[in-house]
Structure formats: structure tokens, C-alpha cells
Amino acid sequence: SYELTQPPSVSVSPGQTARITCSGDALPKQYAYWYQQKPGQAPVLVIYKDSERPSGIPERFSGSSSGTTVTLTISGVQAEDEADYYCQSADSSGHWVFGGGTKLTVL
Amino acid sequence: EVQLVESGGGLVQPGRSLRLSCAASGFTFDDYAMHWVRQAPGKGLEWVSGISWNSGSIGYADSVKGRFTISRDNAKNSLYLQMNSLRAEDTALYYCAKGGAYDWGKGAFDIWGQGTMVTVSS
Numbered sequence: 001s002y003e004l005t006q007p008p009s010v011s012v013s014p015g016q017t018a019r020i021t022c023s024g025d026a027l028p029k030q031y032a033y034w035y036q037q038k039p040g041q042a043p044v045l046v047i048y049k050d051s052e053r054p055s056g057i058p059e060r061f062s063g064s065s066s067g068t069t070v071t072l073t074i075s076g077v078q079a080e081d082e083a084d085y086y087c088q089s090a091d092s093s094g095h096w097v098f099g100g101g102t103k104l105t106v107l
Numbered sequence: 108e109v110q111l112v113e114s115g116g117g118l119v120q121p122g123r124s125l126r127l128s129c130a131a132s133g134f135t136f137d138d139y140a141m142h143w144v145r146q147a148p149g150k151g152l153e154w155v156s157g158i159s160w161n162s163g164s165i166g167y168a169d170s171v172k173g174r175f176t177i178s179r180d181n182a183k184n185s186l187y188l189q190m191n192s193l194r195a196e197d198t199a200l201y202y203c204a205k206g207g208a209y210d211w212g213k214g215a216f217d218i219w220g221q222g223t224m225v226t227v228s229s
Contacts, residue, residue, distance in 0.1 A: 001169070033215045035152070042202060042222060043144075043152065048215035086152050094212040095166055096142070096154035 002026065002091035004099035011105040018074040020102045022087030025068055032070040033088040034063060036081075037101075043086065047072060074104075082106045109133035109218050111203045116223030119193055127223055129186040129203030134218070137161070137181035140206035142216060143188045145199035145225075155201070156188065157211030166211055171197075193227045200224050 004024040012018040022032060032050050035043035045054055047063035050070060060075045070089075074081055087099040115127040127143070143155040156167045156177040165177055176189040186203055200222040207214010 035216070037152075042219040043216075044219070045215050045217045048217070054215075054217065084151075088152075088154075088216070090212065095168065096157065098144075098152040098154060101151040 002095075002097050004087050004089060004097055006085075006087060006099040006102045008100070009103045009105065011107055012077050013107045014079060015076055018077050018081070018104055020072045020074075020085050020087075020104065021069055022071070022089075022099050023069045024089060024097075024099075026091060027065065027068050027070055027089060030089045030091075032063070032065065034061075034072045035086045035088065036083045037086065038083045046085075077104075077106055079106050109205075111205065111218055111220035113201065113203050113220045113223035116201065116225045118226045118228065120229050121194060121227055123193055124189070124191045125193060125225060127188040127190065127201055127203075127225070129220060131184045131186065131203075131205070134205065136184040139208060140211035140214065141179060141186045142204045142206050142211065143177060143186075144202045144204055144216070144219075145197075146202070146222070147196075147199040150199075153199075157206060158186070159211050160209045164211060190225070193225075195227050198225060198227050 034047035037043040050065040051063040062073045084101045086101045110132045112130045142157040158177045174192045178187045202222045203220040204216040205218035
């Protein structure tokens with residue numbers, strides 16, 4: 001079955017840049033989406049179609065794509081950005097798949 | 108206000124059935140695909156099922172295919188998930204999510220409910 005691979009954890013100090021990667025064979029052909037989930041809360045969409053930012057999401061959140069890897073970048077990380085982040089894309093049959101999630105720790 | 112509110116979760120024995128509901132408000136429900144996504148305790152997100160705007164196209168994860176049935180009632184702005192032959196591994200928080208326009212295979216999940224917990228245990 002298709003898998004999206006994320007690092008389990010990323011740690012950064014406030015004000016630094018956090019980069020969270022997501023790898024999958026179908027990513028060159030399928031859009032990727034990113035969700036933020038804080039403890040006890042529902043996921044929130046932060047990036048869609050690889051690099052588009054929904055209204056209301058701070059400009060410090062950005063997305064990029066290169067080959068089989070997509071990257072969520074958070075510039076000038078703030079304490080409130082500490083959360084789990086999940087990438088999402090579709091497999092060859094169009095079924096949705098989520099990455100395993102990355103826990104972002106703000107030191 | 109755009110809102111999704113799930114209900115119907117609870118404790119159920121293995122092999123039994125449960126039906127989840129999701130009430131939508133604040134957007135034109137029948138213009139969008141809808142999805143169910145689950146999250147086992149302490150684990151990541153898992154897509155369960157999606158349905159197109161007019162119920163003409165439906166998709167299921169392999170883990171639930173043949174046991175779960177998704178449906179919608181556009182007149183009632185509601186989404187449903189009928190879960191049969193439940194297993195311990197189906198224990199999770201079940202989220203309802205708004206998908207892209209019309210087709211369940213396209214578009215971001217841009218609105219999520221708060222979820223309803225399903226526990227499968229004897």
C-alpha cells in the first residue's frame with residue numbers, strides 16, 4: 001500500500017525556521033496538503049495544492065515540492081506552532097493517504 | 108459559521124454495528140464531497156471514506172471496505188457512516204471533514220468537526 005513518510009519529530013528554537021518533509025512516490029503527480037493538529041483539537045488545513053495557503057493561515061507557513069518530496073516550512077517559529085503536522089496526498093487509485101505525522105517541538 | 112458536528116459514537120462490542128452522523132451548517136452542503144477520517148488513540152490520521160456531492164461516487168480505505176457504508180442526505184445537510192462487524196482496531200475518534208467541490212478524490216479537507224469517539228470492546 002502507498003505510504004507517505006515523515007520524520008517523527010522536529011525541534012527548533014523560537015524564531016528559527018522549521019522544515020518538515022514528506023516523501024512519496026506519487027507526489028510528482030499528486031498534490032500534497034498539510035494539516036496542523038494541536039492536542040485535543042481537530043486538524044486544521046495549513047497548506048493545500050503543495051504551496052497554497054488558506055485564508056487566515058499566517059504567512060510564515062509555506063509549502064514547496066521537489067520530485068518525490070514535499071516540504072512544509074515554518075519561518076520564524078512561534079511557541080503556538082508547537083503541534084503535530086500531517087501531510088496528505090492521493091495514491092494511484094485516488095484514495096487519500098496521510099503521512100505518519102511529525103511532532104514539532106519549540107524549544 | 109461553517110460547522111460540522113459529529114454524533115453517534117460510543118462503546119460497542121466486537122462484531123456489532125454503529126451509525127455515525129455529521130450535521131453540516133454554514134455552507135452549501137450539496138456542492139461538496141465529504142469524508143470520514145479516524146484517529147486511533149495516540150496515533151495518526153487515517154482516511155476512512157469519501158462521498159461525492161450527489162452520492163454518485165464513493166471510496167473506502169481497504170481497512171473498512173465491505174464493513175462500512177458512507178451515505179449522505181443533502182436535504183438534511185447530513186453525512187453518515189454505517190459501521191458493521193466492528194473490530195477492536197476500529198477504536199478511534201471519527202472526524203467528519205468537508206472535501207473539495209463535487210468529487211471526493213479532489214481537494215483539501217478544509218473544515219473538520221470535533222469528532223465522535225468509537226470504542227470497540229467487550
